[in-house]
Amino acid sequence: MGEMCEGQGCEAMGPGTLVVCVGYRGEGFSGFAEQPGQRTVAGELRHALQTALRRPVELACAGRTDAGVSALAQYVSVPLAPGEGELAGHRLWSSLVALTPDDVSVRGIYRAAPGFSARFDATSRAYRYRIACGPARPVMAWDHAWWLRSSELDVDAMNRAARPLLGEHDFASFCKASSAQLLRQDGRSTSRFLSRVEVSRVTEAGEDLVAVDVEGNAFLHNMVRAITGTLVEVGRGHRDAAWVSSALEARDRRAAGPTAPARGLTFESVSYPQGALVPWE
Numbered sequence: 001m002g003e004m005c006e007g008q009g010c011e012a013m014g015p016g017t018l019v020v021c022v023g024y025r026g027e028g029f030s031g032f033a034e035q036p037g038q039r040t041v042a043g044e045l046r047h048a049l050q051t052a053l054r055r056p057v058e059l060a061c062a063g064r065t066d067a068g069v070s071a072l073a074q075y076v077s078v079p080l081a082p083g084e085g086e087l088a089g090h091r092l093w094s095s096l097v098a099l100t101p102d103d104v105s106v107r108g109i110y111r112a113a114p115g116f117s118a119r120f121d122a123t124s125r126a127y128r129y130r131i132a133c134g135p136a137r138p139v140m141a142w143d144h145a146w147w148l149r150s151s152e153l154d155v156d157a158m159n160r161a162a163r164p165l166l167g168e169h170d171f172a173s174f175c176k177a178s179s180a181q182l183l184r185q186d187g188r189s190t191s192r193f194l195s196r197v198e199v200s201r202v203t204e205a206g207e208d209l210v211a212v213d214v215e216g217n218a219f220l221h222n223m224v225r226a227i228t229g230t231l232v233e234v235g236r237g238h239r240d241a242a243w244v245s246s247a248l249e250a251r252d253r254r255a256a257g258p259t260a261p262a263r264g265l266t267f268e269s270v271s272y273p274q275g276a277l278v279p280w281e
Contacts, residue, residue: 015080026070048099068262077118089280110277140205146264155237161241164196179221230257
């Protein structure tokens with residue numbers, strides 16, 4: 001991230017916005033969004049922020065994740081109250097690290113202009129879905145990969161099948177059916193723009209995995225997991241590559257493949273306009 005301002009320029013911004021970059025291991029959470037009686041990432045962050053700032057806070061996040069989904073770089077924004085802009089960034093960061101549990105990592109804190117939203121100011125979001133193939137259980141990737149016990153995947157066929165998904169389309173076939181229905185009832189679109197859908201073989205911590213990388217402007221409920229489950233059907237040889245294009249055109253969740261398990265999905269990164277975030281030091 002480039003710097004937006006220095007010295008008196010930053011002071012002129014007023015209280016502005018606190019932006020926190022967090023990672024988390026999804027296994028122990030019922031997703032990001034707060035739910036009564038459930039342990040959630042937002043609940044843990046709210047507790048930490050309210051304790052550090054000594055006041056109630058309202059959070060906005062770059063993308064809510066489902067139960068079991070992990071994140072490397074999720075961004076959360078909180079409007080600052082008068083006087084909070086004078087806090088020492090390193091002390092605030094240290095406080096948030098101390099106040100969060102072991103399965104949450106506060107990876108950095110930033111300043112942004114007043115009115116900044118981690119959700120609405122994001123220009124793109126990127127996910128990686130990890131798959132471990134073969135009879136041996138994954139070791140290091142156990143809690144963040146889908147283990148296909150006896151399957152080998154045709155990565156080239158999966159890449160061919162993914163090409164029609166690039167660009168702007170109605171992705172209703174890759175959205176949880178009940179969520180798509182609610183969007184339609186509210187007059188909202190199920191169209192999204194994908195700039196990257198790529199399947200590759202990777203080695204992480206000494207283990208060979210298949211990675212499905214998806215990047216776009218925004219995502220529907222279960223969209224990446226539905227895309228992955230559909231591409232895996234092709235990779236297993238159960239469907240041909242042309243089937244994915246037909247499923248996309250159907251705009252019907254029943255036309256596409258199964259939803260891949262949550263544990264294999266990681267929210268990898270978010271992009272913002274150049275200079276929107278300034279490290280809080």
